[in-house]
Amino acid sequence: MNIVLLDPRQTTNEVWSISAQRQVQHLHTHVGVQVGDSLKVGIRGGKRYLTEVVDVSEQRIQVKALYEEAVPKKLPVTLIVALPRPKVLRRLIMDSVTLGVEKIILLHSYRVDKSYWQTPFLQQLDQYVTLGLEQAGDTIAPEIQLYKRFKPFVEDVLPSLISADCPAYVAHPYTDQVMPHAIQHPCSIVIGPEGGFIPYEIDLLEKNGCQARHLGNRIIRTETVIAYVLGRLFSAG
Amino acid sequence: MNIVLLDPRQTTNEVWSISAQRQVQHLHTHVGVQVGDSLKVGIRGGKRYLTEVVDVSEQRIQVKALYEEAVPKKLPVTLIVALPRPKVLRRLIMDSVTLGVEKIILLHSYRVDKSYWQTPFLQQLDQYVTLGLEQAGDTIAPEIQLYKRFKPFVEDVLPSLISADCPAYVAHPYTDQVMPHAIQHPCSIVIGPEGGFIPYEIDLLEKNGCQARHLGNRIIRTETVIAYVLGRLFSAG
The missing domain is CATH 3.40.1280.10 (SPOUT methyltransferase, trefoil knot domain)
Known part of the structure; x- marks a missing residue:
């Protein structure tokens, strides 16, 4: 997992919640994610961002977009x-x-x-x-x-x-x-x-x-x- | 399996025996091999042949080389x-x-x-x-x-x-x-x-x-x- 893909409905507020078990588990186990880390997040069917992790719990990771990144061409x-x-x-x-x-x-x-x-x-x-x-x-x-x-x-x-x-x-x-x-x-x-x-x-x-x-x-x-x-x-x- | 690979020691006689369980089972189950069929056989570390199936049993398939075929280049x-x-x-x-x-x-x-x-x-x-x-x-x-x-x-x-x-x-x-x-x-x-x-x-x-x-x-x-x-x-x- 090199970006976390979110549904557009998960990104309507300023703070986005990563809550799918597969993604949260990966971020805990393989990335050891912590508040203040930067994280690549994509919106399915849309843009891709570098984000900052603002809150971490067992079940949920919250991020805020920092800036847009290029989506690779097909x-x-x-x-x-x-x-x-x-x-x-x-x-x-x-x-x-x-x-x-x-x-x-x-x-x-x-x-x-x-x-x-x-x-x-x-x-x-x-x-x-x-x-x-x-x-x-x-x-x-x-x-x-x-x-x-x-x-x-x-x-x-x-x-x-x-x-x-x-x-x-x-x-x-x-x-x-x-x-x-x-x-x-x-x-x-x-x-x-x-x-x-x-x-x-x-x-x-x-x-x-x-x-x-x-x-x-x-x-x-x-x-x-x-x-x-x-x-x-x-x-x- | 697109050729059957044999050890050189299995190909010293005129008739070669395919006896490895994995190979015999594949030839029975996927190829439905019968006497008279042609079969591609390679000698590990050596040449590759088109062969003719001369005997078929549950545990063993016997072939005779017909002619040499080219081995693909590395x-x-x-x-x-x-x-x-x-x-x-x-x-x-x-x-x-x-x-x-x-x-x-x-x-x-x-x-x-x-x-x-x-x-x-x-x-x-x-x-x-x-x-x-x-x-x-x-x-x-x-x-x-x-x-x-x-x-x-x-x-x-x-x-x-x-x-x-x-x-x-x-x-x-x-x-x-x-x-x-x-x-x-x-x-x-x-x-x-x-x-x-x-x-x-x-x-x-x-x-x-x-x-x-x-x-x-x-x-x-x-x-x-x-x-x-x-x-x-x-x-x-």
Whole structure:
């Protein structure tokens, strides 16, 4: 936790109260927070401040804003990823948010087990987003969309995300073209499930404007490839 | 598991036996392996083959080599990383191996809890390496070294890893210089612990030839930053 994220409703008075158990406990246990300390606090969906701690109790920490700080910029990318195994979902969302992905789309695919769509973890996405924002020092949640059917998404939604200035790349081992690097424009990036997309899916993606690009001849897990490809694509900054 | 890794001693006859419970179980449960199937098999420290399955039983799967396949190339990088929390260690080693890191150095640092050096997980590094190699389709284990003292490593060992053709970069938020991308030469990359290196450590690293480079103003977890920075540095390929 590198900032404490508060709801806008918690910041209407001059003194703001941090009262969520998770946050208070972290500040006591890991930061050892005391009156007079400075603390980075973000308002969800809004600005970020350096604050001063004015009161500390077991259940509540109170702060006053000192001055505004810059919120880190997002990466201009829509990450479209086949719904992973539930236990990978938390890390995938948290990492994507930490790295600054602007929009995340979770998509069905042939090799996605249908039971994954029933996981209670899908009800906790907002919690993973909060953890990712607090890690990065960010305040703006990415948009997250779920598409439980592959074909309608690829045929009806994906084309609207693609333009001459904003291409879409699907990471795919069986192509001659290598994934670009240090691009200076927005894009969408499509990442398949464990075992990859099936040929029919790659065909449909390509027919609808997506460009297949390989990442070398190592096979990388979904949750690892996201950071790897984002580091590659947005290395111009 | 994208290849089955065997010990050279298991491949002295014409027919090779896969008998490790973990591997056999994976091939039965996830691959549904049958006689006549082709199977990618690597010899640890050696070559990689496409093989044909010639016998299948509950406890053992037997294969015969058909032809040799290319082993993926390593990234020419030494990853020097502050020893992470035990539960992160497995993922960190596995991801680094999957991505092709040539040499991994686990290092002590002021913000590394001394108890981390007592974790039984440090006895299982070889197992994590195997998982990373089987994920990537690689056969060559990276060298792994452990240094329990920061200063002697930085003063006595680090300089020998650095040359005009092989710089060392430390990821550090408080510098004007940005991490390079798409480099065409080998390098070392130094990654700090949770909370970062302390100023004394950054000073000592810089005095001994390491260049501090930032990765933007997001704070990224150790286990995520490794894939991110490798994607950035080695995007020329």
